Amino acid sequence: AQRVTQPEKLLSVFKGAPVELKCNYSYSGSPELFWYVQYSRQRLQLLLRHISRESIKGFTADLNKGETSFHLKKPFAQEEDSAMYYCALNGGYNKLIFGAGTRLAVHP
């Protein structure tokens, strides 16, 4: 079965604290994984994809096939990082299967 699990509905941290948003997946084959972000009153947009191995806005995510995980990390959270974060898996034909999402709240 193709599935994405984000165990935390809400992650609340203070500005400057490290952040890790967890994502686990279930997929038979070589997965393509993404993180999408939805800021308040904005449309859902791509944050990063595992294939690019890039850092966007200070965020990174490493694909761990052994643990079937793709956790999103940032060493020092900023208030402007507050948003809804979705982990997504390409289920074929670029069809995205999303996790339930984690709301990140960064407090001053």
Next chain:
Amino acid sequence: DAGVIQSPRHEVTEMGQEVTLRCKPISGHNSLFWYRQTMMRGLELLIYFNNNVPIDDSGMPEDRFSAKMPNASFSTLKIQPSEPRDSAVYFCASSYGGQATEAFFGQGTRLTVV
């Protein structure tokens, strides 16, 4: 390009009425997706099209839901008759085929069925 355009942005309708949501994908994109977002179930894929052809509609909840893509620049999602449990935000997204392609989302249509 203005991105993926959805209309209307908000729709309030009475139970039993027909509702039609519209989507204009980004020009040149060959895949189009309809998603539904609720607090309880998160983002669910309802249906997706590739080159205007429906590929997988297994996410469409009931026969009350139907979707069409008559051409590469327009798609509709219709609910007839609508029910209060259909209240949600409906998103349309488009992408161009290729490995790990980014999906571009519209602003969504917030549907309230009373």
